[in-house]
Amino acid sequence: MDNLLSDAPRLKDSWFRKQGLSYYATGENEDYLADEILTLRPEEATAAMRAGDEAWDLLRATARRSAFMPERLDRLGIPEEARPLVQWSVENEWDNFLVGRFDFAGGLDGLPLRLIEFNADTASLLPETTVIQPEIIRKAGLTAAPNDLLATLEATARRLGGGRKDTAIAAAHLGSEDDSHNVDVLVKVATAAKWGRTDNVLLPELDINPDEGVFYEAEPGRFLHYGTLIKFFPWDFAAVEEPELWDYLAELIMARKLRVFNPAWTMLLQSKALLVYAHEDNPGHPLLLPTAFDPADLPDPLGGYVRKPVFGRMGENIEIVMNGRNVVAETKGDYGDGAYVYQQRADFAKDRDDHLYQLSTYQAPTACALCCRRQDDLIIDDDGEFVALAVKKEKVGFRFFG
């Protein structure tokens, strides 16, 4: 592991300012970008990308199957009221997917790749992967690991189309600076794909009317109509915390007055309970860790397991339990009130400073980019560092056949 690490060049403050991304290198984020680059072996990069595509197929198949099984929907955390839209979404907009991100354990140092989770509807790290990582690798003079995220997203966006020409596109978030920067990337993609006017907007500022559509009062009495919503707030947030918002969106979407990316069916993939059913549907699959609703149902609970909220984020409310009873790591957070799943503990590659490395693949919907985070802790959460990825140049050899 350690021989794959090299010093990362420090990008100038002026460069971050010029990109509008100072947020990622100043203040409490001053140490967010790792001071080292991880150089993957070509076969590691290839395996990770393939794993992304394979995991996508596995989870989608299980999601589609589960969407019409009431007992699975119960445990997936899809409220009864939310099911009509989720099922409509499966049947009517199954291919309308913009972007998501798989997180994996392993994949380095000979450790097997194991799927940790899928970030289905608010996949972050977009500015880091599309803007910052390429610049770090370029300055270091290394070969970039696979990273066609922007180009693939743009191609996907062109294929999907931007919707009604007489309406604009809202890229909505709840206000955090990080989320806003991620939304900026999606705005850039929509603009490049010629979707039309696309605005980075705050969800609370939108007027959402179940009969008429989504509006923004640009000036007193002057309303801008949005026919497409790029959503950077979670579907589960709407379903659980703001059911009225869910109802409004459901009415508009099912009346085809509004298109939302990612669509409502991605809530199935966002639910970590889907990992239980994916494993159940594909027992013994090497990518899928045994996952259960009760740790006693895991094949080796004494070998260690991770307790995760069904709808958790940012590594919050996680517990790692060893020997069936010892909590060796835990995080606090906002997601402790809901249901949990229990996932067999997986091995992460570790460096000399005890950083654990987590590889991720972006899916748009095919695997199109790699990124990585690390943390000197057993749980990779909001305190993790972003590690720029390079790849070793493949040696070109000549063989002479006699």
Add this chain to the structure above:
Amino acid sequence: MLRKHLLLPALLSAGLGLTLFSCGSGEPETETWEVPTQGLITTVKEVSTDDYKIASEEPVSQIADSRIIVEDMAGMRDTFTLDQAKLMASDSTSASSRPFRSARMGFFGYLMLGRMMGGGPRSSAYVNNNAYNRAGNTAGNSMRSSSRKVTRTKSGFGAGKSTRSFGG
């Protein structure tokens, strides 16, 4: 700014008597207004050069069947759909709006939509008092009784969540 969505303010500025409520501060802001559930065929006649007045308004069951029929002094007729009326009302500079522009049909588009939402044009918009009264008794009553109140809610959804990221 997509001007075609400025219909409500335009109608209000045309003094069509639509209802607009705003609730007090501290609550989600709401506006209530009327939306049509029936269509309307409005016939407009040129009474003197470039001066057009409403001759009749007849309700029809489907909104999509709404039309504005424009008849000039020579008896020539042009028929416009509701969508064309909306377009012309919102884009008076469009080259394709010639018949509307010359006849200020955009204004009649507003009037028709206002009537459909339960409002009523002033008597001066009609060719005579008989036409005004007849329209009020037929289209006016029908539209008032069939129009539907709709409330737009200013979302506020997720307000107060701005300090944390929801990225995954």
